[in-house]
Amino acid sequence: RDYLSDSIGEVVVDDDEAYESIRSFMKHTMPHFLNRLRRHEGDGPLFNRYQIESQIDSAYRRRVNLPSGGQIIIDQPEAGICVDVNSARATSADDIEQTALQTNLEAADQIARQCRIRDLSGLIMIDFIDMRSSGANRQVEERLRQATRNEPARIQIGQISRFGILEMSRQRLRTSLVDATHETCPRCGGTGRIRGVESLGLHVLRMISEEAGKERTSKVVAELPLVVANFLLNEKRSVLSQIEDVFKVSVVLVANSAMETPEFALRRVRGKDEDEDTPSYEMTTVKAPPPALLTPSSPKPPEKPAVERTLPDTAPPERKARAAKKQKDRKKPKAGFFARLFGLDRKKKKKADAGKKRQKSHPPKRTRSRHPSKGKSGGRGRKPGDSRKKGGQRPKAESRPKGQQKQNKGDGKAKAQPTPAAAKKDGEGPGGQAPRRRRRRRRRRPAADAQPPS
Template sequence: MKRMLINATQPEELRVALVDGQRLYDLDIESGAREQKKANIYKGRITRIEPSLEAAFVDFGSERHGFLPLKEISREYFKKAPEGRVNIKDVLSEGQEVIVQVEKEERGNKGAALTTFISLAGRYLVLMPNNPRAGGISRRIEGEERNELREALNGLIAPADMGLIVRTAGLGRSSEEMQWDLDYLLQLWTAIKEASLDRSAPFLIYQESNVIIRAIRDYLRQDIGEVLIDSVEAQDEALTFIRQVMPQYASKIKLYEDSVPLFNRFQIESQIETAFQRVVELPSGGSIVIDPTEALVSIDINSARATKGSDIEETALQTNLEAAEEIARQLRLRDIGGLIVIDFIDMTPAKNQRAVEEKVRECLEADRARVQVGRISRFGLLEMSRQRLRPSLGESSGIVCPRCNGTGIIRDVESLSLAILRLIEEEALKDRTAEVRAQVPIPVAAFLLNEKRNSITKIELRTRARIIIL
């Protein structure tokens, strides 16, 4: 049976896990120490207009100013109707106030990506109040179901100047249920507009729901047998929301009261730990190695001790098929977005390559993010891109190593010692240098004083400067 498990016993961290039996297939962790801004709505002020980037920078109350591209600016904010090609300097002005929504979280030294085209997600619908040309039906819904939903959408009483998208949760819902969801979103938009008039920018107008409410809204389907929550307060919060939005599922919300921790009961703590590891073992004895870089995420497959096949080609195929399934799972657990390059074990037969490609696509069908998958190249590489729904698990739950600055390696003692010795010599050669002090790690000091004492003495004699190693 599929279950949603909500662990809310620690106020610093809320965790939501989706399991099928005892196999973890999706995970969402929200840290109290790291505020999530995605989907929040702010009143901001334009601080700088950059024509070369065709964008504006907006102070919306965050430490870094947000980035607002011209294509994400509604014409309602233009000072005058543009003629021909739009010049951002002509239609916007510094100091102008705008209502913006965070589309992408801050990453590294980049500010948040903003849009003025607001999207309000409900249970069955997404309302775009200032984007009438947008709308339609979720791309994940196909065939006859699209036609049924299109008819239901046409039956809704909605303002003509607003856009609507039907979510996958809208499948099988009546027009009355969708109308109720739409009315709720319209009331919310009215409240947001009224709140935006209260004071001058920058300030937060609307905060997206926490991970518990988001998970119930986005993931709770008919196939989820029960929702187990290990906190009374979190259960009350979930029940309040569910009775308002989808009362038919209220009976699925249950309080977990066992003395054994919830995630331990379903044996998923060890599975969660794999999402923080660089190397993930495969059942056959092979492994996958996941390395995020600035430009892309590289994933390497190693056969290692894998002996599943009858010959080398069969072993390669079986290990790659196993890896395809685990990679799709790890992408969801880690919430990896952007460009991903997978280095599969070399396979000679073209049919084996096609089988692995099909396996990758099949395993990614359940992914909520938009995914584009290429084909295996002659170098054995498969390129794919995955929509970045939120910061990855590594970004939201980790910090960059202060020793290696995220590179994963530091210079060895000998290399570092010689570099420092050259620096000491350079400083000693400068005019009027009487003394050079070098404060270094103990292993480096030991190497310099034992292995390079003669070199240090020669520098002192030549430069007449005193050298002290601390």
């Protein structure tokens, strides 16, 4: 479920029980991936057929080889994850710059793959091969972004610095492969390096001298690995004798075969020696494990889950594609019982149809007022003498005598004079002209600094 995505082309299973379990799970949760599940049919093992063992081995190795001959080295210290890119035997390109670019591009793809396989998380520092061209650096950054595009984890990628180091962070989804399958080395403590024999022998010699110089010390017993004990008894015998003569103490070196470098143990004996008769080969404190503990034990059977089956017995029903219906095809809600009984729905339909016809036959006209500052037509700016009606429509022109109509047709400039009744109705004055609107003149307020008239 977590790893199966559109980028996976095929899932091959070589076990019948696992195949049926996976098929039933995919049938209920992701039926669109059923065509990608396939049963392995063949004589050879599945891992050998697709060379999976070598890929698993590469996930545990510190060095990973690249196709062109280069390699990447992956280390996981406490502070973060360090990846170093080396050209090694990569000499396929013509010049050094092209070889570095090709190796860095292959390393970007391989680093993204190794982060996904090993579940690496946290801060990742990548040391690419230095390139002079800034365009080549941008090309490597873009290649790394393309390789990590389908990652389920959240990834942030920086830019390559002038020292050739790129920083990226990856979200922690689960425990990494190394932490889940590896144990810390008891000999080196997880550092990967141990102290040499000569360096460890000189360190033990200084510790013996320090313990011998303390008060009331009668004996110093040093329990050492075989190689360190041989080094001190043969190469540093004169120094041991000098310590015994100066501090008047006895120095005993006990070689223990169960010890490994850099492990050792010192014991200071005060006053009179109580175990004076004890031989040196019995003074060992670190014992070798018995042979029974070295034999591999049989693996424990895995614990069975409390709830073994969580899937239903039957598959979910298939969803049929529903065609999108248009607004006009939708059914209108039916009228109620009383509305149908008294015919109220018919009256509503008639009123709606009459309103639609009225809007089609008489569309509303928009009128503009002559004085926009006094409001719209039919508002406060209209005077009682205005001849417009309330609806904003002008009155229809009254019928005129035939003589006046002919006069208008013959002489376009001459205007027909209305009758006295029409003049009164239109609000014209005695001179045959409409009365002009009187504009109120606003009195100007005198300025504050103006002097009053004398």
